[in-house]
Amino acid sequence: MSLKIAAENWPNPPLEMEGEPLIVIKEYDEERHKVAVEKMERLCEVGQRGKPSLVTDLMGDPICRIRHFPIHVMLVAEYGGRGAVVGMIRGCVKTVKRDDSVYVKLAYLLGLRVSPTHRRLGIGTKLVEHLEEWCKKKGAKYAYMATDCTNEPSINLFTKKCDYSKFRTLTMLVQPVHAHSKPISSSIAVVRLSPRLAGTMYNQLFAYSEFYPKDMDLILSNKLSLGTFMAFPKKYLPKWDPKTGILPPNFAILSVWNTKEVFKLQVKGVSPLKQACCAGTRVLDACMPWLRLPSFPHVFKPFGIYFLYGLHMEGKHGGRLMRSLCSFVHNMARDDAGCGAVVAELGQWDPVREAVPHWKKFSLAEDIWCIKNLEDAKQHIRQCGHSDWLTSRSSPLPIFVDPRDF
Known part of the structure; x- marks a missing residue:
């Protein structure tokens, strides 16, 4: 079966074209689409038969994952005369740094879903194309998406049908929250920085990183940001004045984003026996x-997550200080009911990876980022005077992961 695609702004779009079903791409309307979108999310989250699956509860807000970007949209694909929702995609536009410290507008595409009964009909491709056009009108020069390296259907759709290229590979580190607290050495001081001071330090520390957002001040002052914390040896405490902007020779810094206020996760499909064994470990940990x-x-x-961002360390004791900061955040999460894990995503070249505690079984070794130039590459080079971002697919520079992306 082939499908005809119509844009919403067509005058009086027909319900059928030459006797064939019609798909209409529209912007999400909460009153009209919310129930159908939530239903389709549940249909698309069913894992492989016989295996556990991780499902997401958007807590009644289908656009929660993009709501904190100033420029965002959600598109839905309606099928036939009754307007049944059979596909959707979310996107946002933000201004970030390239590897050459030039700021560019970048679109982030996420949450592509197509109803299981309407796949292989080109709906996903059309949703991506329509979202790209929307982002271009908002000034985006590039678009990128991220997915697990095992998600072959998504990777093939973007790389083979939509002209995206594999760009960066990141690692997602997951640390479960235990019933016991983690110790922090008495020789280490952990201080909380004001959003303004944190922004000043991040502007300095991530001056040459990729994807560093221009609106970092908005992120740090967002209600979901639980604070920026810095760890250093206590012997520096009497001498170090953060107002000077001079960093101590040994330190670690990170910020915490509270995703449990946006969405929650849940593991389904695990046998009762395994659940009982896991419960036993919690009881034993709580008792002793x-x-x-x-x-x-x-x-x-359903459980929530604390997401770590802006991780950086310096000095010969940097790794030890970063581990102490992660323990500090773990203890924060332990005291927050319903928080089940602390997560960080880092580039494969980032030395901080070695210092972040995590469980390998839960972590994701390869989170693939794919990117596309929304402009003509040659014209882009003439106008900007530098090579296209796609020519630097391998870079040792750190990547700043925006917590709003998670």
């Missing part, structure tokens, strides 16, 4: 916390 056993959090009911 001094043993510091690696208990398994209750991920079989």
